[in-house]
């Protein structure tokens with residue numbers, strides 16, 4: 001449960017809405033998988049693997065967990081992208097909360113792919129379509 005959700009139970013005056021889109025109740029599932037901003041970033045990131053996001057965010061999370069156990073290069077790259085995506089969405093959420101600033105999804109997607117490509121082996125890097 002989000003800290004502010006717990007505070008709302010105590011009648012603290014904190015908005016329960018998503019800090020990025022301000023259209024849905026903030027939950028971790030919404031922030032990382034269902035927020036329009038997050039979906040836009042993830043869609044652009046996945047395009048580098050020539051994939052589209054799964055329609056159901058629960059399936060995407062299950063897919064990521066399954067791929068995290070794999071030793072295949074394509075799965076390693078997917079998991080690195082997934083992890084970086086979640087981390088960057090969290091950073092953007094914090095940037096919006098504390099600086100009222102949000103980077104465009106395409107810029108975040110490029111930074112994610114760049115960081116992952118820097119950490120990849122040469123073989124894995126070739127799996128990322130530019």
Ligand SMILES: [Zn+2]
Pocket residue numbers: 018019020021022023024030031034035036037
């Ligand atoms: Zn949102």
